[in-house]
Amino acid sequence: MSEIDEITLLDAYRMMRTIRAFEERVHEEFATGEIPGFVHLYAGEEASATGVCMHLDARDTIASTHRGHGHCIAKGVDVKAMMAEIYGRGTGSCRGKGGSMHIADLTKGMLGANGIVGGGPPLICGTALAAKHEGAGGVGVAFFGDGASNQGTTLESLNLASVWNLPAVFVAENNGYAEATSSSWSVACDNIADRAAAFGMPGVIVDGFDFFAVHEAAGEAISRARRGGGPTLIEVKLTRYFGHFEGDQQTYRAGEVAHARENLDCLLRFRTRVTERDLLTDKQLDAVDVEVDALIDAAVAEAKRAPRPAPGDLATDVYVTY
Amino acid sequence: MSEIDEITLLDAYRMMRTIRAFEERVHEEFATGEIPGFVHLYAGEEASATGVCMHLDARDTIASTHRGHGHCIAKGVDVKAMMAEIYGRGTGSCRGKGGSMHIADLTKGMLGANGIVGGGPPLICGTALAAKHEGAGGVGVAFFGDGASNQGTTLESLNLASVWNLPAVFVAENNGYAEATSSSWSVACDNIADRAAAFGMPGVIVDGFDFFAVHEAAGEAISRARRGGGPTLIEVKLTRYFGHFEGDQQTYRAGEVAHARENLDCLLRFRTRVTERDLLTDKQLDAVDVEVDALIDAAVAEAKRAPRPAPGDLATDVYVTY
Amino acid sequence: MARTISYREAINEALAQEMERDPRVIVMGEDNAGGAGSPGEDDAWGGVLGVTKGLYHRFPGRVLDTPISESAFIGAAIGAATRGMRPVAELMFIDFMGVCFDQIFNQAAKFRYMFGGRAITPVTVRTMYGAGLRAAAQHSQSLYPIFTHIPGLKVVLPSSPYEAKGLMIQSIRDDDPVIFCEHKMLYDTVGEVPEESYAIPFGEAGIVREGGDVTVVAFGRMVGMAEQAAGQLAGDGIECEVIDPRTTSPLDTETILESVESTGRLVVVDEATPRCNMATDVCALVAQEAFGALRAPVQMVTAPHAPVPFSDALEDLYIPDPQRIANAVKSVAGWKR
């Protein structure tokens, strides 16, 4: 932990805090009825996206899931454009055509949230392949959930990545549930990380409430991938703070969330750790909070004011040429 | 081995010998140009289908692959109807509509050869589920190849079988190749059996040239399944004697086949073992050979004489009612 | 006795009645039993939109949860069907067909033919289709033309609670594989539904409105849109015959052709994208079989050749609506060579 410098620590905190504030705010705004569609929030899982993406740069790509806001923010997608997208506005990341489940920014190496469970891992085999051909040390990271770890497309991607010796990292975010189905039931082995051996790659388990643990494990996997050492499967154990999607009453897991929020929360733990060890001050962190909250306020305000897509956009952007 | 009685041993020999004679004969007949389509021969792998299917009865089901003749014969599908099917005749198992890649007999619990790699394992989850609901101790067995062990549909079926605690057995027949692609390259772990752990089930490796080894391992897995103990993955290591399909020149594996035929052949090993231990006599076995050869001769002769399907059959059998 | 219930309730009731009647009927899908047994949860989810809710406790051991592995569990439903069960598997959104299509179209659909008529596979795949929920490109498609294309499948598109119940009962009893397509925007629509069990036969269209000027064939949710358009048009003196085929495979070609023989004019309304869809299917049928009666160009009212957009501003334009249908009807009603 001592190797992480002050600026990096502040960046990490800002990233996690931005995700949290973004998600808490979308949760509130959704309740007003103004945000349409299916929205899956990432609050509680911030240390995962952040711990991984802090290691990534312009060479690198990530693929995400239906629960994609955190990954997008961590990979540098513009927060205001994201908010506008969630509101279905023409100023959104996808000009209002994608929505929460499809926020993407290819210029940032962010291949998209994905409405298909298990949709991302195959794509990351491809971006990792492209990175390998390019030879500049780029890596591809696929984020996916415990539920997705049972999908054949995910499993066969692990094998392909290994066979092709790709610079890829597979991050299984095990938040205990796929919708209302418990991962302890749906995943037939003890840990998702145990599946790594079936595909000839190392498997690692990390505490997803601990930024530092994620950061360290991801750092190792990513640098091995950059060096040509092949893929890794990292299982991050964590909890989502909201329902599967907005509207889910969560009757299936009474109490769990409150416990996690109070005792395990990644932001709280980060703050305690960095202030106790005098790496950052509460004042520094509070300043970030203020900055972030202002950014989110502005993002919401601008999104609400932004125009909807024009009728003429309906059937454009289907092809480059047709 | 001593538990296997004489009649069972003779049956096993007859089964293996029937498969061998069938396949050698199809190989010859294919060369004459009279057999149409893609034909994948099972010669060399007889101990696998036989060692497994000797344990099965009318409650039980199997699903097979493109290389399905051996599994069909071992599950009791009529050999003459099979041959007629391969010739595309109206008297065939599928009345000439299926051909080599789709021979089936649901009345025998044989769910079909299958032209789709990885097509069988999901289906066997279903027959095993039906058997479980029926409660009569039936099991489902999915045979598949090393190539198929990389297909997502196969992998996710292992998980489902485990999660549902199904009376299922997964038999991975690792003959070293998927077409011309070596399994040592395409399977990212050392043994396919290693994948069992990823899905919470036991994994076993057996020598596929040794009927007794297969028989024992399959017996354990099947009786555990019958008792409600859940699925098993068995990897059977073996070699196919002919090309991937008829017509394949096999330039990619010079010498391997001759070595296997001379030193490992399951029929030769079976004969040596049962005669050395005085379980069966050469005379008994020779009598089976004569019987089997006559059966195959008759099957080919009848197939050649049999009528093709009638034009009116073209669009029948699509639905039960429409 | 009929009472007013929703489309969702109608499907649920059909499932319950068939499960009651026939022990071979089982139900499976993601979160069909999800959450059951947890503290705080007194029922299972009954699927993401609750269509199978209430069945879990009522039919112990016959409502199965599944991991997210559609090939495996849809395949399992198919395999179980070959062994005499009558499984109803939920493919949550029809958009997810891409991860399990092989089991549906190469396995279930082809067994009977490939095996020379020696198989029956009475599986029902329930699935949710259609736009309108702001669910964007991967959760809003109307992919039934793809299933309709495949020989060996039957494809069902109930347009009302009454149809939903009767067609679901028929689907379960039918000996062929059935793709039962539920429109997500119809779940909360209500209508009169008999309490008793009844089956609506496949391949028999409903004539939801009679009229002599223009034949309007509409599918699923579009039936209601077409009825609205017909209502408006009646005010303008144009009488539409609105036909709801109920199933796209088999298709009741007779009712459609007969109607066109008398009206001479055809509009087909299909929520699917326009290429190789049901609109082309019905128009081509009529142009081949009833050309002599046609007195105007056929008209297709469909979604554009584009994925479903997220923004409400675009999605509302994407879905065929009564206005576009009325315009199409007017253009053929007034057509002169």
Add this chain to the structure above:
Amino acid sequence: MARTISYREAINEALAQEMERDPRVIVMGEDNAGGAGSPGEDDAWGGVLGVTKGLYHRFPGRVLDTPISESAFIGAAIGAATRGMRPVAELMFIDFMGVCFDQIFNQAAKFRYMFGGRAITPVTVRTMYGAGLRAAAQHSQSLYPIFTHIPGLKVVLPSSPYEAKGLMIQSIRDDDPVIFCEHKMLYDTVGEVPEESYAIPFGEAGIVREGGDVTVVAFGRMVGMAEQAAGQLAGDGIECEVIDPRTTSPLDTETILESVESTGRLVVVDEATPRCNMATDVCALVAQEAFGALRAPVQMVTAPHAPVPFSDALEDLYIPDPQRIANAVKSVAGWKR
């Protein structure tokens, strides 16, 4: 300079020339490199029917073998395409689409739209379709109508070696995802093909025979069948205009409509099964857009609504042939109200 080469060789040459020209082009598929490096094998397989043979040693590191996991490697091709590569992935038989369709239709096809126009995905999926090889129900389908249905995909059906080369070159250079459908029965057909590199634009039909009596639109292998039929019919005094659209998406509607405007008669020949296929697509188009010109019912010549049978006795009946096409043409040529 043109010489006579086969359809297989034409595709191979197109791949080689594009790989030469553009280092971003890579090729992948099952056994594309299979067997390479084994003792006794001096080349790689180049795919199961050898279409990519010879490329492995010529372009080191750019011809990739794949495990049997179509979702993963087709998805990988798509992912690589988003990063500037121009991958050509082989889906061995089009029948196998069912295990990887999601990556094609929900990912590649929709990226551009879902991402608001901010993506290009220049991937080419080469795949083998069609009946005739006695390969039965799971290896003989003509599933291009399904791909044509999907907005965001381009679908290519070369009918000759000349088209195969030019359309493959265009496919690789095209910035959209392309499904390139090779008919397995055409691999050994030969024809004149220029040695130089050339691209045939998409959406521009070829008029392979001019004629004023009946418009015959045929796809892929059916183009040759239609030409044969047209040859026979010319003897009977019926002149067909045979149109080869080359691509089903985009479709050159203009050429088709113009032809029907002049002939007033249309026959469409499609090897696919009859529901929601290209025959319905083209017939519906014409019945909507050129109704005023139509002087007879449209006719569709297709496979039956059945899986492809194994036995040669049935398969030969299954595939549309010149005789059936000629009969259809005659029925519309002689049609009287």
